[in-house]
Amino acid sequence: xxxxxxxxxxxxxxxxxxxxxxxxxxxxxxxxxxxxxxxxxxxxxxxxxxxxxxxxxxxxxxxxxxxxxxxxxxxxxxxxxxxxxxxxxxxxxxxxxxxxxxxxxxxxxxxxxxxxxxxxxxxxxxxxxxxxxxxxxxxxxxxxxxxxxxxxxxxxxxxxxxxxxxxxxxxxxxxxxxxxxxxxxxxxxxxxxxxxxxxxxxxxxxxxxxxxxxxxxxxxxxxxxxxxxxxxxxxxxxxxxxxxxxxxxxxxxxxxxxxxxxxxxxxxxxxxxxxxxxxxxxxxxxxxxxxxxxxxxxxxxxxxxxxxxxxxxxxxxxxxxxxxxx
Amino acid sequence: xxxxxxxxxxxxxxxxxxxxxxxxxxxxxxxxxxxxxxxxxxxxxxxxxxxxxxxxxxxxxxxxxxxxxxxxxxxxxxxxxxxxxxxxxxxxxxxxxxxxxxxxxxxxxxxxxxxxxxxxxxxxxxxxxxxxxxxxxxxxxxxxxxxxxxxxxxxxxxxxxxxxxxxxxxxxxxxxxxxxxxxxxxxxxxxxxxxxxxxxxxxxxxxxxxxxxxxxxxxxxxxxxxxxxxxxxxxxxxxxxxxxxxxxxxxxxxxxxxxxxxxxxxxxxxxxxxxxxxxxxxxxxxxxxxxxxxxxxxxxxxxxxxxxxxxxxxxxxxxxxxxxxxxxxxxxxxxxxxxxxxxxxxxxxxxxxxxxxxxxxxxxxxxxxxxxxxxxxxxxxxxxxxxxxxxxxxxxxxxxxxxxxxxxxxxxxxxxxxxxxxxxxxxxxxxxxxxxxxxxxxxxxxxxxxxxxxxxxxxxxxxxxxxxxxxxxxxxxxxxxxxxxxxxxxxxxxxxxxxxxxxxxxxxxxxxxxxxxxxxxxxxxxxxxxxxxxxxxxxxxxxxxxxxxxxxxxxxxxxxxxx
Numbered sequence: 001x002x003x004x005x006x007x008x009x010x011x012x013x014x015x016x017x018x019x020x021x022x023x024x025x026x027x028x029x030x031x032x033x034x035x036x037x038x039x040x041x042x043x044x045x046x047x048x049x050x051x052x053x054x055x056x057x058x059x060x061x062x063x064x065x066x067x068x069x070x071x072x073x074x075x076x077x078x079x080x081x082x083x084x085x086x087x088x089x090x091x092x093x094x095x096x097x098x099x100x101x102x103x104x105x106x107x108x109x110x111x112x113x114x115x116x117x118x119x120x121x122x123x124x125x126x127x128x129x130x131x132x133x134x135x136x137x138x139x140x141x142x143x144x145x146x147x148x149x150x151x152x153x154x155x156x157x158x159x160x161x162x163x164x165x166x167x168x169x170x171x172x173x174x175x176x177x178x179x180x181x182x183x184x185x186x187x188x189x190x191x192x193x194x195x196x197x198x199x200x201x202x203x204x205x206x207x208x209x210x211x212x213x214x215x216x217x218x219x220x221x222x223x224x225x226x227x228x229x230x231x232x233x234x235x236x237x238x239x240x241x242x243x244x245x246x247x248x249x250x251x252x253x254x255x256x257x258x259x260x261x262x263x264x265x266x267x268x269x270x271x272x273x274x275x276x277x278x279x280x281x282x283x284x285x286x287x288x289x290x291x292x293x294x295x296x297x298x299x300x301x302x303x304x305x306x307x308x309x310x311x312x313x314x315x316x317x318x319x320x321x322x323x324x325x326x
Numbered sequence: 327x328x329x330x331x332x333x334x335x336x337x338x339x340x341x342x343x344x345x346x347x348x349x350x351x352x353x354x355x356x357x358x359x360x361x362x363x364x365x366x367x368x369x370x371x372x373x374x375x376x377x378x379x380x381x382x383x384x385x386x387x388x389x390x391x392x393x394x395x396x397x398x399x400x401x402x403x404x405x406x407x408x409x410x411x412x413x414x415x416x417x418x419x420x421x422x423x424x425x426x427x428x429x430x431x432x433x434x435x436x437x438x439x440x441x442x443x444x445x446x447x448x449x450x451x452x453x454x455x456x457x458x459x460x461x462x463x464x465x466x467x468x469x470x471x472x473x474x475x476x477x478x479x480x481x482x483x484x485x486x487x488x489x490x491x492x493x494x495x496x497x498x499x500x501x502x503x504x505x506x507x508x509x510x511x512x513x514x515x516x517x518x519x520x521x522x523x524x525x526x527x528x529x530x531x532x533x534x535x536x537x538x539x540x541x542x543x544x545x546x547x548x549x550x551x552x553x554x555x556x557x558x559x560x561x562x563x564x565x566x567x568x569x570x571x572x573x574x575x576x577x578x579x580x581x582x583x584x585x586x587x588x589x590x591x592x593x594x595x596x597x598x599x600x601x602x603x604x605x606x607x608x609x610x611x612x613x614x615x616x617x618x619x620x621x622x623x624x625x626x627x628x629x630x631x632x633x634x635x636x637x638x639x640x641x642x643x644x645x646x647x648x649x650x651x652x653x654x655x656x657x658x659x660x661x662x663x664x665x666x667x668x669x670x671x672x673x674x675x676x677x678x679x680x681x682x683x684x685x686x687x688x689x690x691x692x693x694x695x696x697x698x699x700x701x702x703x704x705x706x707x708x709x710x711x712x713x714x715x716x717x718x719x720x721x722x723x724x725x726x727x728x729x730x731x732x733x734x735x736x737x738x739x740x741x742x743x744x745x746x747x748x749x750x751x752x753x754x755x756x757x758x759x760x761x762x763x764x765x766x767x768x769x770x771x772x773x774x775x776x777x778x779x780x781x782x783x784x785x786x787x788x789x790x791x792x793x794x795x796x797x798x799x800x801x802x803x804x805x806x807x808x809x810x811x812x813x814x815x816x817x818x819x820x821x822x823x824x825x826x827x828x829x830x831x832x833x834x835x836x837x838x839x840x841x842x843x844x845x846x847x848x849x850x851x852x853x854x855x856x857x858x859x860x861x862x863x864x865x866x867x868x869x870x871x872x873x874x875x876x877x878x879x880x881x882x883x884x885x886x887x888x889x
Binding site: 133138140263264267268269270271272274275276278279293296297299300303304305306 | 368369370371372373374376384385387390392405408409412413415416417419420449450453474475477493498499500
């Protein structure tokens with residue numbers, strides 16, 4: 001194992017793979033240096049964003065590396081124990097394998113509760129603590145300071161732990177996992193360099209369309225819409241690229257798909273997200289795009305939502321309306 | 327540790343750990359807040375109190391954002407105004423306005439903010455317009471078409487240990503709904519109403535039926551008013567004058583009823599101590615508490631004091647003793663109680679209370695309902711010449727007045743029980759250990775050579791925990807336990823004028839103790855009318871029992887209907 005793992009993480013400038021790009025080394029230091037009698041580690045395998053499959057792919061193909069990452073965290077962070085938090089179907093499919101790999105270490109597997117929001121870090125804490133109706137907590141305090149049962153808690157994505165595992169064994173090649181889906185020939189999850197652009201990823205995987213198209217880059221619900229001329233940038237969010245055939249895609253139906261997702265997945269706690277998304281859905285159902293009202297709702301979603309779901313929910317709508325619907 | 331921050335350029339020193347909203351409030355800087363209530367945890371759900379912090383892009387809710395040294399807060403800017411306006415419009419989109427019939431009446435925060443932020447309240451069509459009204463028993467209505475989903479009610483219902491209000495997912499939206507669970511029922515304390523920022527809860531008849539007591543054409547309408555009323559809308563003299571102006575034939579003081587309750591309850595305390603049976607004795611004047619015991623802790627029914635609450639004893643005396651003295655047919659008397667409490671509406675319908683087929687009290691108006699009647703009749707209490715309550719139930723002891731505050735019943739009972747147990751005069755009548763806003767107060771009272779352990783609890787959730795600890799054996803050896811469902815006691819009851827917070831509760835409590843201090847007679851059993859009635863009327867033990875005592879039994883869930 002590499003000497004000082006946190007220095008290694010810094011050297012590679014590893015950023016969290018949950019979509020937030022938070023520097024992993026900094027998070028580890030925060031948890032490690034926080035004064036407390038014990039600490040917790042959570043490996044987040046809740047993958048709730050529609051169309052993303054990269055965590056599943058990693059758990060299926062590289063569980064050893066993920067567990068290696070968790071063990072590295074256990075070793076680095078004093079007095080800690082770990083939880084691997086898994087989507088129900090992942091728990092069923094990969095649970096036994098992960099348990100075998102964790103043997104002898106304080107690692108416990110937890111079955112996810114709820115859907116999309118069930119993967120939000122403070123909701124995970126609520127679930128593990130046994131809350132009957134888990135909802136996002138107000139941040140700050142962040143889990144790194146006060147997470148599970150009030151103790152400093154490191155929450156990292158499955159892919160982040162995969163990277164840590166690889167780094168600890170000197171095998172990290174600065175790659176990232178991309179889910180490619182939609183109107184493409186070869187759907188799937190691909191491991192490619194982390195600095196590749198959307199264009200290069202599509203080309204290299206043989207998925208670059210020969211028709212008029214746009215993509216949703218980032219996630220299947222939260223991702224932003226990019227036109228063909230905008231593809232010279234890296235993939236945001238959780239590394240998901242959805243290709244849409246411009247002629248065959250009904251943008252209103254697409255937005256309806258998103259609002260259905262958000263309506264079902266949000267927790268209805270804060271006004272902008274609960275009421276705002278309800279009204280976006282209503283406007284879209286009418287089929288008449290009232291831009292001023294939508295912009296007002298986008299503003300409060302972005303500026304005043306309680307959790308990242310609400311704050312990021314406006315991006316796909318905003319970019320689709322601006323670039324595709326016009 | 328104090329740190330320095332600035333709000334709108336004003337430099338202020340504030341305790342580290344406070345929120346921006348607290349810092350602003352302490353320094354007289356107004357930040358609009360809707361779902362925030364100092365009694366409750368911060369859920370930061372309405373997103374109206376958002377502010378900016380210099381150097382940061384986002385808006386932050388001031389209720390949940392803590393101060394840090396050097397923080398520069400901006401509470402007003404075009405962006406803040408815009409965000410508040412839009413969020414208010416979204417809140418209005420789920421709130422059906424019914425402003426003329428609202429418990430917040432002219433104190434509506436939502437309406438005030440809508441004017442301030444130029445809100446178009448009908449920008450969106452009310453999405454809840456077809457949501458139903460739920461009625462809990464004969465006491466409370468929840469109009470779910472007004473609910474803005476802040477969930478204050480759910481939290482306070484949980485804090486009360488009741489958990490009757492739940493959050494349920496219907497379709498893709500969560501909403502507040504009454505529990506369908508068999509053993510979970512509303513206790514009508516009305517704390518949901520007090521903590522609802524938008525008036526989604528109201529007492530049954532709060533607007534439609536308040537004229538009813540004034541429309542009793544062929545009846546003699548006798549009013550009585552509870553101890554806690556005089557801590558809010560006016561002095562005793564003003565309240566009496568107001569009731570007379572409304573057309574009351576007689577106005578009596580429920581505090582006198584409290585003196586009877588005390589005298590009877592003290593006798594029970596003495597008896598149970600002597601026989602060492604059914605201890606600890608649990609107070610019975612809070613109907614929410616009694617209902618809670620009957621439904622959730624029936625094993626404690628033998629412990630409940632069988633003495634009736636002040637309003638029902640006084641009502642009973644009016645329809646028996648007083649009616650007889652006056653030569654009036656008791657069936658022609660209509661007794662109306664002005665109460666700080668919604669559960670009192672439920673209490674008067676208890677069949678166990680009937681005397682010769684009559685309900686001791688015919689109607690309950692809450693303090694708010696009484697206030698609204700006065701407004702409708704354009705009666706301004708401050709402009710009326712104070713009047714005295716009528717004989718013979720017009721002059722209470724100080725003990726009767728403090729009933730409205732947490733600890734008051736216990737203090738009153740022990741002013742009397744002490745003398746009955748020791749046959750000695752009690753010189754210092756003030757039991758300060760049981761006073762104040764602390765949720766659970768415990769004291770040891772020396773009576774003769776023995777010490778009696780007592781507890782006073784305000785807040786039903788704390789009482790529930792206390793009972794569970796008695797059951798598990800963690801707590802033991804109590805002689806007497808006073809419980810009031812509402813924080814602060816009746817002065818903080820669900821029928822009282824709003825807003826209510828700890829500061830207001832404390833000031834109301836103070837008012838009652840000040841009245842007590844000025845009274846010459848401060849012990850219930852020394853009240854001449856108590857002595858007189860005991861001597862003349864309660865010699866007949868059967869009558870005494872009928873008027874003073876009641877019974878309890880295990881109860882099932884009350885009616886929850888959709889209107």
